[in-house]
Amino acid sequence: MANTLSSGLEDYIETIYLSTKNGEMLKGADLARKLGVSRASVSEALSKLVSKKLIKYNSYEAITLTKEGDAEAQKVYEKHNVLREFFEKVLNVPSSEASDNACKIEHIISPNVISKMQSFTKSFSKYKKILEVYMEESEK
Amino acid sequence: MANTLSSGLEDYIETIYLSTKNGEMLKGADLARKLGVSRASVSEALSKLVSKKLIKYNSYEAITLTKEGDAEAQKVYEKHNVLREFFEKVLNVPSSEASDNACKIEHIISPNVISKMQSFTKSFSKYKKILEVYMEESEK
């Protein structure tokens, strides 16, 4: 089995997911540039992802996610978004800092916490006006 | 320099901090048991912490934090508490899950996010009654 992905591999599929979603023809070397690692590291990582059947990849062609890879990437990216939105909308953290924190936390936070955070942000946004009357000090 | 601690070393000083605060005479082997690692790993980690002047340690005696070590541990532990309290009080996450998540996130979250989260939890607790009238769906 060995079915859980390391933080590193999650970053690889997340980047592949976001790039290909935009129709980009992503090759290994592009991934290396985006992630700031060597082509050699990408080569190793991609062969792990291929052997886990999360991506399809032939040298010099565009990387694509398999169905399972896409599902996996989507899970990670959704966590990222829940975190980012919570940081931005609820805590008023600047956008880029919110993303940076989300990028690291998305790999380790539990599904239950993410799901509660998502509901909370939704409710908070809905009742923001009313809440803000009371919560002066979290407005910074 | 090399002044930032790895997650691993942060866990070591945090455990030392919590144990010694309770008056416990903590030795290397105790730490190994608490952290679930080998005595050999503890031995290596402690000599790193000694060389960074964060702890004092002589074989067969109790480990103590230096002033700097104590400050460092306190910083980590405060992050832990801010996270745990937020998960418990705001998101209604069960205590042990809140702690588990805090243990991992405390090493990577930025100071600014922690500080905003702290203010938020404080305000939320203060106005909890009023807020709950509106925020039914984040109540679990």
Added chain:
DNA sequence: GAAAATTGTAAGGTAAACCTAACACATTGT
């Protein structure tokens, strides 16, 4: 105070994730 148990450390090993250098192979530009 000697035997037993505990504690610490050294040596050597593993695994993950990165690196550089070198080379093979493919694509592009003129």
Added chain:
DNA sequence: ACAATGTGTTAGGTTTACCTTACAATTTTC
């Protein structure tokens, strides 16, 4: 078309943090 550029892989190396085994040093217990 073939030189220049870009891409991928291999081999070998580094670092970090763990491990086991074995042994040395200390403390505890009878």
